[in-house]
Amino acid sequence: MQHLTKEHFEPISVDLRQAEEIKRPSLSFWADVWRRLKMNKVAMASLIFIVALIVCAVVIPMVSSNDYFTTDLAGKNKKPSAEHWFGTDDLGRDMFVRIWYGARISLEVGLAAAFIDLIIGVIWGGIAGFYGGKVDEIMMRIADILFAIPYLLVVILLMVVLSPGVGTIIIALTITGWIGMARIVRGQILQLKSQEFVLAARSLGADSGRLIFKHLIPNALGPIIVTLSLTVPTAIFAESFLSFIGLGVAAPVASWGTMSSEGLPAMKYYPWRLMFPAVFISVTILAFNLFGDGLRDAVDPRLRK
Amino acid sequence: MFVFIVFYFLKKDKKEKVRGVIALKKNVFALVSSIAVLGTALAGCGGGQQAAPAPANNTSSEQPAATPEAEKKPQVLKLNLHSEPPTADPGLSEDTTSAAIIRATFDGLTRIGADGKPHEAAAEKVEVSEDMLTYKFTIRDAKWSNGDPVTAHDFEFAWKRALDPKTGANYAYQLYYIKNGEKANKNEAKLDDVGVKALDDKTLEVKLENPTPFFLELTAFPTYFPVNKKVLESNEKWAGEAKTHVGNGPFKMESWEHKSKLVLVKNENYWDKDAVKLDRIEFSMVEDENTELSMFENGELDWAGAPMSALPTDAIPALKDQGKITTQPIAGTYWYKFNVEKPPFDNVKIRKAFAYSINRQALIDNILQTGQLPATGAVPPSMVLNANGYFKDNDLETAKKLLEEGMKEKGLTKLPPITLSYNTSEAHKKIAEAIQDQWKKNLGVEVKLENKEWKVYLEDMHEGNFQIGRMGWLGDFNDPINFLELYKDKYGGNNDTRWENPKFKELLNQSALEADPEKRKKILADAEQILMDEMPIMPIYFYTNSWVQKENVKGVVIGGLGDVDWKWAYVE
């Protein structure tokens, strides 16, 4: 039997600072989200698709031999072919290039509207839900009033005041677009704020701002992302409606929304005029949704392993 | 899912083409022959016609005798109204839907027959004084749909009511031909002074302001229809429901489910009921034109498209291939207006360059597709002054030369930014896009497009807030003056262009005094020449009506202004 001597032992130093050392690599919140997002194949595929779409929307109209405005009345309503991949529209314009031009507007409008709705909605709903009482009452009633005034009237008035263009469209979309988001956030905050972790954070001395934006909002991210995924398609289609009123980009530029509403009556006769814009919208929205789901899972602290 | 649908549609498309080849039969329509009959004829008089039966005042003996077999089966016509008729009260009517229902449920002193001419209807005899200023109508023994006798008092009451400013009838100006009519409507004279008087139950005396050769066409217009005084006085809202609606026409209202369904049935009290072969007309109210066409193709409707609604543009090539479409010109012009006070269109040569450099025929063949005529003048063919037009369509050479000269005159090396405005609609947009591209190709000019919501657009046009703007005009009556008058005064209600020309004005004033129709025509043609030399408006095309109908539907009379009468309609 071996005798244990003192030499076999080595005293460790008692260093309090070391006790606090973090052995795992230090990751910021978003770096951690990114690490977990990368593991989700569906979400990554969606992200790649979205990036590719944006690149195509920028590049294809620049390099294509066709343009979006030259009409060819003799070659109207042609089926998809080698020359016109997506066929031609009722003025003989190449649908392929028009789709990619449309992508620029629809993506721009959809994403910008979603982003602005998100910011306003989260702040408004967050504050109303957190403070409750009179603040809540007044803020939510303001939202109700805005929601109830006929939107079409407001938009026609906007048209008179502002000049048409993408910027105006985004303003028109966000006037009432954030209300849904604000309602959902408020509802979530109301539910969450009486839970124990909020009490814990509060007793640790967290102030209201920190409580709302560090503790409550991250826990409400699921519904927020879902609402956001509704905002994008709504914005894309609302844009075509606003273009109809005269707020939108001037013809002959056409967004996806405009193209699909114009293609609708042609559904029976020239189906490609509806199908291409409609399929692009659907697939894009699907990609945004799947990416949103992945992102939700990635930010959910409970699913962290 | 989408792949499946795409495939399905492609297949469907092929099938339809085959069918189109087999059914190469073309519908024939009789060209308007009667339009030129009267120099000045009011709404409802010019008429294109469709398998037309005998005129109104003849007895049924002249009608093709119905076979006993056909008599057994109830005669039902299924139509679509497109929208709820805003009113069924003749005095308040101002739109085609209301007018069609009113024409079916009322009878004026006269009625426009299939020949496009007025015939006695509620009046059995008309006497005209030598100075053409006094008309004496003898009212026929006839009954309202509720059994009351139709009297001269009903006419007097109805006309005075429409002229009463308190009634607020938009179309009261149709009665301005009657002595003191205009003054009474503008509160400058008493209603009692208006030149219409029932001498007794059977005699109506009408005094006119001026000799009006087309007065008997006027009396076939809804504003001139009688109203049952007793009914109106007992219930102000009589015209709003089928139960209380009382007319004196070939049909009466059986039911009116607002916004949904309206049923007319044969009026057994009608004086000429033997001429009416239809037992029922069932109207649905479907606004969507694609739905309407689908319902027609499914056999739920006997008619789709004009004059109550329209055919979807994208369906037209297929319908044409199948030879199903019927087209008829109507008195209307589609034009672009220049604002002659805004550069560069303050220069006549530049205006002309823009007008000459578009290819109207190509627009018609490829976009409009229903036999419209390229417009190289302001006045539509049914009342044409110069059948050859005033300039050449698609005259690129002249256009380029004019543009160069015009720019030199203005000292321009480059045109200022130009915007073409239109009110939002698929059809206007397509035409604007095509013309924008033509200007770019033909003149090398970049034009911006701008669309606006309808009423905002109208305000902007009326206020001169545009450079080039789309407008159209559908004739109120079949006379060139109706189109030329628009541009008489710089700030006239419907001018918009800010253009004015003393010579033009002078000619129009002359025409009003000229009694000789040929001379008058010459004067008006000179005026149109000035209008086209100055080109404040750029005519594009003359309107047509097009529709599809079941082949066994006969006898529907459609006038040259798009007014429809079902009195003589029947189903074979």
Next chain:
Amino acid sequence: MLIRYLGKRIFFMLISLFLIVTATFFIMKAVPGGPFTSEKNVPEEIKAALEAKYKLDLPLHEQYFEYLKGVITWDLGPSFTEKSSTVNEMISRGFPVSAHLGAQALLLAIFGGIILGVIAALKHNKWQDYSAMVIAVLGLSVPGFILASFYQYFFAIQWGLLPIAKWEGFEYTILPSLALSASPMAFIARLTRSNMIEVLGQDYIKTAKAKGLHTFTITVKHAIRNALLPVITYLGPLIANILTGAFVIERIFGVPGLGREFVLSITNRDYTVIMGTTVFYSIILVVMILIVDIAYTLIDPRIKLADAGRE
């Protein structure tokens, strides 16, 4: 407590309604064009007579007070375009139809949406989840008007299973209800899924599982109830919107509902109808939102009613 809360809320509701009416009235008047603006300008005198008839010649503030009086006595005035109808008649004719259509669509949306969402959540990241979500996303990204035309084309025109259009019996209501329910159903499905996933990860569900409760019981008794709160939030405005009609769907299927009045009255500048439909819609909206706020507390007892935020 509840009564005091209700009293306070009803007071706020009336103020909201007043502000909505006021804002709409003045925005409406600020918008260019009026009921008598038309392609063919009528003579000035006739226009003036018409304006006098409808009291549009009065100063703006008098028109406004006239209108407020009308709202309070629920006499919304005559329509400018449909001369044979008053606004009250138009609402009482159109609303039952729209409400019928809306109620059917709503039931479809809520039940369909919750079932899809629950299935997706229970099978998180499995094929059932993905298929449910693809259906939901299609419902979101193919808007009602395209879907309506598809349904009409296939079910009615191609296969002849259902009527193309009009409103004359139950079979006429099926296609429009389906088309109208698509988007809310998709949204409810996604919301339910997202919340269910969160709730299923909570400790009390694990506790329930550990106790050996059946999955079905856990889902129904514990999970769904807690996952529904955001759905309820969304329901208030949805119910108001869907019951008062959907313009495009009504147009395509020829449904004589109220939806078209909202749009057409504005394009026609039919002032009384604009105001009437807005007032009517606003009342339904504020009442629905109140009901939703009360429903919160019933579903989640942790949320306090009146003084939710007081510490």
